[in-house]
Structure formats: structure tokens, C-alpha cells
Amino acid sequence: MAIGIDKIGFFTSPYYLDIVDLAHARNEEPNKFLIGIGQKKQSVIPPTQDVVTLAANAAEKILSTADKQQIDMIIFGTETGIDNSKSAAIYIQSLLGISNQARSFEIKQAxxxxxxxxxxxxxxxxxxxxxxxxxxxxxxARYGINTPGEVTQGGGAVAMLLAADPQILEIEDKRTFYSDNIMDFWRPLYRKDAVVDGHYSNEIYIDFFKRTWELYQQKYNRQLDDFSSLIFHLPYTKMGLKALRSIIDESNHPQTLLAQFEASRVYNALVGNLYTGSLYLSLISLLANSNQLAGGSLIGLFSYGSGAQGEFYSARISNRFDNKNLKREMTDLLANRQQLTIDQYQDMYRSALSLSNENQKFDLSNDSSDFVLAGRQDDQRLYQSQK
Incomplete structure (x- = not known):
């Protein structure tokens, strides 16, 4: 029985920062960011959006009324938790009107x-x-204003509906893991911005990729040329390219794999880092932009979470997949964003909901999304539907 991704949706902020503007503001050569990091634009998240509303907006695009009644499990992966106890998934269940006869919980590992x-x-x-x-x-993804990690900020949400006989991607029962207790990136409870050892984290990422790839080869007797493409968790798009280059000599068709990688990073370069969703935005980008995928094509996926956990697994493109709608939806979403100046970006960055317990109310007039965060009252976040 084939099981996998039957529907997939994406949502991000209606605002972005041009990376060239950021480079100029930080007195850096633009190509350091454009080529050295591999980023072009960065989503800037307004205070009226948090991980709950981002995820609700992504899921609302893909779920039918019948889907909402059939779903019996909601799993929310995030490292931007909104509560130390209550799951973000519970809010999603309520906002979207999903059946109450469903398990709903949150899961975390970077x-x-x-x-x-x-x-x-x-x-x-x-x-x-x-x-x-x-x-x-x-x-x-937050690292702070005028910090080394600032260029790799961003945000958004990917929603995936899993089912038997999926229309998009069939997940194989072939996967390998590697984990170790490593302090390359973390976010203490008292901070909104992450703490990261950038160079060390890059080294660990490559190491975990090569370990899980080698374990996969040994366990399942597959080689690089068995795959039509490899896609990666992309905290910034050059990171995935470094990983691919570390094994590209194993392929007899390196240019094909490199071309597929380029298709897989188109959207990540325009959105920036979204932590748990980065690998799956890369998947959306591959599905929408590759002209070499066909039903049955085998792809490899490398997932990495600092701290650290790595996994390499494989999947096949469904014979039923058609990328036309996905391509159009992504093009429309990313084209209809508003560019911010550096001052506007910095003001928006600082205006997010505070870590204190004060009541706050946000102006919703500039956010026409289906679901928004209206503020906080008596220690409760106030979510609102604008449908």
C-alpha cells in the first residue's frame, strides 16, 4: 500500500526584504549574500502572524470539508512554540473546524x-x-538585527495531508538516522532569537548528511544514480549545495542532479529559513519547477535538526501528480508580496508579541490573510478568522 503526501500547501508573510538592500545596510558586498549564502529575498513576519496563523493559512488552502472530517491526527512540528504546555495543533483544529475526534499534538526537535x-x-x-x-x-527564524545570522532569517508554513494512495509523493519505508547531543544551535526559553555557532553547525550538517547517506547505501544497496534528485533542509540554499557537492563525484550524471537541486531551491531563495518547513518548501520547489520529474521518479530527502538529528529517506513521485496548480499558486503567492525598506523591516521585526504578560492589540488593517493574530488578552493569544 502506497502512503504519502496527498496534498501540500505553503503560506508565508505578505512582506519581504530584498537581500541586496540588507547587504548595503550592513556594509557588505551583495554577492556575499546572493552567491555565498544563496539568498535573494527574505520573508518578514508581521506581528499579526505567528506559527499558528501561518500554518492555518497554509492548511486552509488545501483541505476540503471532507478532509477536515476524515483527519484523525494533527501533528505540528515547530521550534517556535507559543506555549510551554498547550499544543499549537489544538488551535489549528479549532480554527479550521477539523473533527474533534482527532489526536492533536506538537513535536519538537529543532x-x-x-x-x-x-x-x-x-x-x-x-x-x-x-x-x-x-x-x-x-x-x-530569528537571529537578531545586525547579527551574522540575520541574512538567514525568514518564516512560513508547509501543510501536508497524508493519505493512502497519495496524489503527490509516496514515502518509501526506507530511512536511516543519526543523532548526537551537540550544541550547534539552540533557543533558550527566555529568548526569541536563536543562539547559533554557525561554522560548527555547518560542519555538523555535512557530517550528519554523509553519515545518513552512507548508512542508507549500506542498508538498502542503492547508489546515487538510482535517484532522479536529492533535496535538503535549507537553512540557506548554499548549505544544501555544499552537501550535494560532498558526494557528487559518486554520480555518472552530476549535472542532472545539480540541475534538479537548482529547481529545488528556487522558492527557499525567495523566502528564507523556515526551520521545520525548509525541507518541505524545497520539495514544493522541486515539484513545481523541475521539468525532469515523472511518475515513479525516486528522490532522496535529507532532514536535519540542530542539537542534533539527521535523517535520510526516499520517496517516489506519484503517477497522479500534476504540477500546474502548485506552480501557479506559488507564483501568485510570492509575486504578490510587498517589499519593505530596511527601516520598515526593523520596525516590523521589533513589533512582534513580547515575552512579557502585558495585554497587546494589533492593527489588522494591513493583513488580509484568512487567519490572523489579533493580540493577547489575559495571557491568552487572540486568533481571528477573516474569511
Whole structure:
């Protein structure tokens, strides 16, 4: 029985910062960011959006009324939690009107949380073939203004509906893992901005990729040329390219794999980092922009979460997949964003909901999204539907 991604949707902020503007403001040569990091634009998240609203807006695009009644599990992968106790998934269940007869919970391991949720959902459907599982991967990447990590900020959400006989991607029961207790990136409870050892984290990422790839080869007797493409978790797009180049000599068709990688990073370069969702935005980018995929094509996916957990797994493109709608939706979403000046970006960055317990109310007039964060009252976040 084939199990995997039946529907997939994406949502990000209606605002972005041009990376060239950021380079000029920080007295850097633009190509350091454009080529050295591989980023062109960066989503800037307004205070009226958080991971709950980002995920709700992504999921609302893809779910039918029938889907909402059939879903019996909601898994929310994020490292931008909004509460130390209550799951973001519970808010999603309520906002979207999903059946109350569903398990709803949140899962965390840095950027790996979305993959953990996807694999858990696949195994649930393997035992319960009539089930549908909603997996959400949403985050807001923050490193602070005028910091080394500033160029790799961003945010957004990917929503994936898992089912048997999927229309998009069939997840194979072939996967390998590697984990270790490493302090390359973390975010203490008292901080909104992450703490990261950038050079060390890059080294660990490559190391975990090569370890899981080698374990996969040994376990399943597959080689690089068995794959039509490899896609990666992309905290910034040059990172995935470095990983691919570390094994590209194993291929007899390196230019094909490199071309597929270029297709897979188109959208990430325009959005920036979204932690748990980055690998799956890369998947959306590959599906929408590659002209070399066909039904049955084998792809490899590398997921990484600092701290650290790595996983390499494989999947096949469904014979039923057609990328026309996905391509059009992504083009429309990214084309209809508003560019911010540096001052506007910095003001918006600082205006997010504070870590204190003060009541706050946000102006919603500039956010026409279906779901918004209206503010906070008596320690409760106030979510609102504008449908």
C-alpha cells in the first residue's frame, strides 16, 4: 500500500526584504549574500502572524470539508512554540473546524520536527489505511538585527495531508538516522532569537548528511544514480549545495542532479529559513519547477535538526501528480508580496508579541490573510478568522 503526501500547501508573510538592500545596510558586498549564502529575498513576519496563523493559512488552502472530517491526527512540528504546555495543533483544529475526534499534538526537535511528524503520520496510516493525517511544519527564524545570522532569517508554513494512495509523493519505508547531543544551535526559553555557532553547525550538517547517506547505501544497496534528485533542509540554499557537492563525484550524471537541486531551491531563495518547513518548501520547489520529474521518479530527502538529528529517506513521485496548480499558486503567492525598506523591516521585526504578560492589540488593517493574530488578552493569544 502506497502512503504519502496527498496534498501540500505553503503560506508565508505578505512582506519581504530584498537581500541586496540588507547587504548595503550592513556594509557588505551583495554577492556575499546572493552567491555565498544563496539568498535573494527574505520573508518578514508581521506581528499579526505567528506559527499558528501561518500554518492555518497554509492548511486552509488545501483541505476540503471532507478532509477536515476524515483527519484523525494533527501533528505540528515547530521550534517556535507559543506555549510551554498547550499544543499549537489544538488551535489549528479549532480554527479550521477539523473533527474533534482527532489526536492533536506538537513535536519538537529543532528543524527536524516536520519530518518526525511526517514519518509518524505515515506509520499511523499504515496501521489505519482509511485515516488522513495533517502534518504542519511552521516556524519563524530569528537571529537578531545586525547579527551574522540575520541574512538567514525568514518564516512560513508547509501543510501536508497524508493519505493512502497519495496524489503527490509516496514515502518509501526506507530511512536511516543519526543523532548526537551537540550544541550547534539552540533557543533558550527566555529568548526569541536563536543562539547559533554557525561554522560548527555547518560542519555538523555535512557530517550528519554523509553519515545518513552512507548508512542508507549500506542498508538498502542503492547508489546515487538510482535517484532522479536529492533535496535538503535549507537553512540557506548554499548549505544544501555544499552537501550535494560532498558526494557528487559518486554520480555518472552530476549535472542532472545539480540541475534538479537548482529547481529545488528556487522558492527557499525567495523566502528564507523556515526551520521545520525548509525541507518541505524545497520539495514544493522541486515539484513545481523541475521539468525532469515523472511518475515513479525516486528522490532522496535529507532532514536535519540542530542539537542534533539527521535523517535520510526516499520517496517516489506519484503517477497522479500534476504540477500546474502548485506552480501557479506559488507564483501568485510570492509575486504578490510587498517589499519593505530596511527601516520598515526593523520596525516590523521589533513589533512582534513580547515575552512579557502585558495585554497587546494589533492593527489588522494591513493583513488580509484568512487567519490572523489579533493580540493577547489575559495571557491568552487572540486568533481571528477573516474569511
Amino acid at each position: 528543524c527536524y520536527g516536520g519530518t518526525a511528524g511526517l514519518q509518524m503520520g505515515v506509520e499511523h496510516i499504515r496501521l489505519h489505511p482509511d485515516s488522513k493525517v495533517l502534518v504542519l511544519a511552521a516556524d519563524i
